[in-house]
Amino acid sequence: MAFSFFKKNDNKPAAHVNEKYYHLKVREVIRETSDAVSLVFDTPSKPMVYQSGQFLTLIMQVNGEKIRRAYSLCSSSFVDEFPAVTVKKVEGGKMSTWINDTVKAGDVIEVMEPMGHFTTTYKAEQARTIVLLGGGSGITPLMSITKSVLDQEPNSKVVLIYANRNLESVIFRTTLEEMQQTFGNRLRVVHILDVPPVNWSGASGIPTVDLLSKLVSQEVNEVSKAEYFICGPQGMMDNAENALLGLSIPKEKIRKESFTSTSDKKPVDVVSPSAASGLEVKVIYDGDEHVFTVPSGKTILETALGLDIDLPYSCQSGLCTACRGKCLSGEVHLDESEGLSQSEINEGYVLTCVGHPKSPGVVIEIG
Ligand code: FES
Structure with missing residues (x-):
């Protein structure tokens, strides 16, 4: 998958070479x-x-x-x-x-260093069924997970339900065929083609809730015991999640990796009227302390980048956590917190790309 946001101020020179990269x-x-x-x-x-x-x-x-x-x-x-x-x-x-x-x-x-929480822990003694629902380039992390499960857990199985426009657009088609031959019934690949070739006997059409629900029911023995990973275009991901919820799969067994933010929330002006011109924040990163004023309505990250302060980031939409830091004092409002787990939020982690200072004295440490 790929996040689909570009940094707006990227044509400015970095303040210094980031040794972490x-x-x-x-x-x-x-x-x-x-x-x-x-x-x-x-x-x-x-x-x-x-x-x-x-x-x-x-x-x-x-x-x-x-x-x-x-x-x-x-x-x-x-x-x-x-x-x-x-x-x-x-x-x-x-x-x-x-x-x-x-x-x-x-x-x-x-x-930048590898990031992301769309992961699972592998244990040789586990015997589980991992169901992967992918669309288009959403196959990429699912391919990595497929390889790891089959290699690390000899008693586990993978069911991959993979939607594409046509046969020519199926990424890793040959590799998947070879893996099916190698792993036999431990890997089941079910293709869905929107525009199938003549004589296609597999599933066809767009991956609707009904179609995905039917395929999961057909292909997975104990639907409620399996673990589910979804990655693809937003519409397909929504359909997949609704299909699984419709099959009474608990939400905690459904993992998703989004291409884009689903939030249509606009950044909120959270600054009190008395601080309408902005609030000062201190960001500690890579051994440096950066103190700057974040204007009302601007995020901490976009303000820093506008000042040529080289902070880490990637998606700029609150999903990838590349910009994650711990709020050591003060309060920060997040427009979007989908990328953070509840325990991270409880521990005080914030995302600078969607974060606005809500009080004076905000100090954030990015580690
Ligand atoms: S840059 Fe991706 S969450 Fe902030």
């Missing part, structure tokens, strides 16, 4: 479909630990503009020697178009 050399570019490639990176010079389901944020200069965007890892650290991401070209997508058309082996790309 990686510089990964592209080892190989694999053409997966006519509009999707996988970038396989050489082993990083400093150790990079990642979990299946996580993503990398790539930072690139595209036509003179510095852009960052998050792409899920398709590789599994248990199975693959090298980390890899898959990038599908999206209409009007500067970074995805650039990567599909221009990036070649030998190029070096600046990359």
Whole structure:
């Protein structure tokens, strides 16, 4: 998957080189479909630990503009020697178009550390059924999870229900066929094609609630005991979640990785009238203390970036947690908190990309 937000102020120079970032050399570019490639990176010079389901944020200069965007890892650290991401070209997508058309082996790309909570813990003694519902490039983290489950849990099974426009647009089609041969009945792949070829005997049409509900009921033995992971376009994800809820799957067994924020909330002016011109915040990051005034209605991150303060971020929509910090004092209002767990919220974590100071004396430490 890829988050679909670009940083607005990215054409400004970074305040300093961020030592936390990686510089990964592209080892190989694999053409997966006519509009999707996988970038396989050489082993990083400093150790990079990642979990299946996580993503990398790539930072690139595209036509003179510095852009960052998050792409899920398709590789599994248990199975693959090298980390890899898959990038599908999206209409009007500067970074995805650039990567599909221009990036070649030998190029070096600046990359933030792996992030994301769309993960699970693997235990060899577990015997579970993992049901993955994916659409389009949403297969990317699901592929990584599939590899890890099959490799790490010999008694577990994977059911992948995968929706695409047509056969040609199915990312990892050949790899999935090979994996089915290798793993037999431990891996079941069910394709849904919107425009199927002649003589197609599989599922077809758009992945509606009814269709997904029917397929899950057909393919999964004990529906209530399985664990579910959903990643794809928002409409497909909503249908998948509703299908599962309709089958009485408890919400806590349904994991989702969103492409975009579902929130239509606009940033709220949370500043009191007496502080209408803004409130001062202190952000501690990478050994530096940055003190600046956040104007009413602006987020902490966008204010910092406007001042050339190099804070970490990726999606800028409250989903990826790349900008997460702990609020040590004062109060912060979040326009969106989908990316944070309840325990993180209880511990005082905030997201600077959707955060506004709500009181004087806000101090945030990004660690
Ligand atoms: S940048 Fe992704 S949650 Fe803030």
